[in-house]
Amino acid sequence: MRYLTDRKRAVGLGAGGSGTQGHWQMMVRSMIMVILTPLFLITFGLGLGGTYEEALAYYSQPIPAIIIALSLIVGLTQLMHEANEAIEDYIHGVTEKLTLVATKALAYTLIVAGLFALVKLAL
C-alpha cells in the first residue's frame, strides 16, 4: 500500500506525459470547432472562386478576416495536437522529441504566416 492519492499517481502519466490538461484543452477546441468549422467553410468558400480583386476586397472585410484568423489559430492548434498525439503514441525517444518540435514549428509558422497575410490584406 503506497500512501499516494490516485490523482498524484496519475500526474505526468499518459503517452503525452501531461496528465489531463492536454485532454481538457482538446475538449475546448473540439467544442469551438463545432461553431468555427461551418463559419470557416462558408466564408473561405465564398472568398474562393472570384477574381484577384474580388478576393482582395472580400478579405479586407472584418468578418471574413476574423473568421479565417480564428480558424487558423484554433484549427491549426487542433491539428498540431492531433499530430502530436499520434507522434506520442508511435514514436519514442529523441526522434519523438524532434518530431514534436518539428510539428509545432510547422503549425506555428503556418499560423503566423496566415495572420501576416491577413494583416497585410486589412491595411
Place this chain on the structure above:
Amino acid sequence: MADVNRGNRPLSPHIMIYRPQMTSISSIMVRMSGLALLVLAPLVVWWLLALATSESAFAVIDGLLRSWFGKLVLTGAIWALWYHTLGRLRHVIWDFGYCLDVNTSENMGRAMFIGATVLTVITILVV
C-alpha cells in the same frame, strides 16, 4: 483501490490483428483526417499569402485550387474537416458521460461517416 493488479493486466491485442469495428475504424479515421488536414493546411495559408503578395502569385495557387485536381483535393479536405469536427464532438459527448454504451457509440460512428458526407454535399451546394 488503484493499487490492485497494476502491471498484471491483459494487454490489448495488436491493432493489425484486432477485428476492425465501427468504433475503432471511426476513431482511427478521426486521426487520419486530422493528419491529412495538417498536410493540406499550407494550401490555405499559401492562398492567403499569395493574395497579400501579388496578382501573379495569386494566379498560381488560385489556378491550382480551382483546377479539377484542386477541386478533388478540396472536396476531400471539406469531408475530412467535417468528419474531424464530428469525431471530436463525439469525444466531447463521451467526455460529458453520455452515449458511452457500445450500440450508441457504433451508431455515432456511422452518423459521423454519413453526417460528414451529407455536410460535404451541402457545403459544395451552398458555396
